[in-house]
Amino acid sequence: MPPQPYATKLAGWGRFPVVDGLAVKSEDLPAATAPAALSRGLGRSYGDSSLPADKNDVIVDTTLADRILAFDPDCAVLRAEAGLSLSALNRALLRKGYFTPVSPGTQFVTLGGMVASDVHGKNHHVDGCFGRYVRRLKLRVADGRIVECSDEHEQELFRATIGGMGLTGHILEVEFTMRKIPSPWIFGESERIANLDAMVAALKEAAAEWPMTVGWLDCLARGENLGRGILMKGRWAEADEAPRKPPPAKRRFRVPVPFPNLALCRPNMKAFNLLYYWKHVRRVRRGIEHPASFFYPLDMLDDWNLIYGSRGFTQYQCVLPHAADNGPARRFLELFISGGGMAFLCVIKDCGAEGDGMLSFPRPGISIAMDFPIHPRKTQPFVDRLNELVIAEGGRIYLTKDTFTRAEHFRAMEPRLETFNAVRRKWDPQGRLRSAQSVRLLGDSV
């Protein structure tokens, strides 16, 4: 019996919006994807990227399709089903000296999601996005055929799928090159930074020396403190400086129920940001770190998205071009703060070269990401203003985080959109594949 779709409510990591749809969940992805409009993995995209456009659309939950199909330890090439999670991959191969070439800030993502969002990590300034390491994809396209695509075969489809938010087909299998690492431990260094100029300068300086960097910003600090924060740098520890034992499993905690909506009011956020900044008492700290606390500090707390209460939250992430005076990033932070924005998670990162993914997010510049709770009236106009600034500065936003951007704003930031749409029209002339996000941003019809 083929797996049966069932009615359910679906939401992304931000828990807004919550929509009705039909889900289907099975180990057998080829069977499950046959009637479906979209695939989703672990639902770690914040907004509506992984949500159905209509309550009768079938959405595949890929997470049971999680087998590793082949692995060559010599050249580190791995092929797996698209629902394999990064946490399962780490459990299987970290001890043996292999790690994903690019990792987002959580390990609860699937390979399919990593390809569809063309994720980037702390090493973007040197290593680019995940898509750079993908050799081949097995895809179920809109007309039902199963196609293998790569840079040698159906290149256009391949590049549209990398960063294509699931809109070109259902990814069934992913083949990519893992990274060999000298030990499963990290050697890290972190540093307190006084303001935005110093942060950008420190990121630039660290880029030459460290393969992994990221900054955390206290985004309630204003004036001369604007952009102050903590810069984290890391590299894989060499075998002779790392502990002999593999890193032990980390204890995890769970947020049991949604917090009251006021839990993240301004005074609490302010206290959190201050604490986080000053807890870093010594200006510089360095030493061996557990890879989980370096890459995935938030994963310690299961269901932490419940902290934002019943209304849910969103993340705004954009990349702004470099400028000698850091004008774009400064104006962005100033607008964010003066607009009443408050976030307890604000991340800054310098991006390297643009990848081959047709709609892939990163481009050279400064990326800033901030989480904030959704306000029923204020969030939409606030995001509109941020987007207007991003357009004026020549930047763009990250689809996998987005919930509120308007179609006309997205078009204004994305000169690459027409090429992407053309590939979609070619492979899916009837518009069978769609998401709530593609209806909102790309003009797909319901």
Added chain:
Amino acid sequence: MKVTVLGATRGMGRALARRMAERGDWLFLLEHVPDELECSARDLEIRGAARPVKTAVCDLLKPETFGPALDAAEKELDGLETVVVTAALFGTQEQLEADSDLAARLLVANYTNTVLFCEEVRRRLLRRGGGTLCVFSSVAGDRGRKPVILYGSSKAGLSHYLEGLDHKFRAAGLKTVCVKPGFVKTGMTAGLKPPPFAGQPDDVARRVLRAIDRGTPQIYVPPMWRLVMCVIRKLPRFVMRRINF
């Protein structure tokens, strides 16, 4: 440990075989779809299985496949040691009431053929002085309940059989482990509304592996279900007629 698993391609069987592979057990897989067997075997090897994972076709709906499949396992592993059965069919009560072919297949697969398979295993294990037979039954077999009348009755028979085996043959070295899962989030239960104490396959696998190592005759997973079923078994009929659990 040398383990033969019938049903390792999906669900709890997949999770259990992975835990075994991770600690370096020697595995042999039985299932009815050859391609699925091969993919699962490679997955387990990459996750750490001690030796190449070999497979044989074994269809729960075709008892004539049992002997040859177990012969192959015995030959490859140089004797059986632990045999696990997770394979089974499932249908909701509505599906089974409406489709008597499906009901017939399910009843035969889950009871008659599973018992026949276990009998083959029993003879072979006793011949070499014992071993462990771990079979997944269900809490659905503990009491006649509205949502699982037909499925539950097949599991009730199976649980009974396993209990008897344990009573008769433990002294001869045959350890029987009867696993009674409550609601576990696998493909089998996708679309059913999960109760508050639904389990995850990997957590179930961890507990079942411990039960196999210790030879525990019966285990409820997640453990909460022991309590739940304890209450359910004691409810009077007039209550059972009323509730839909």
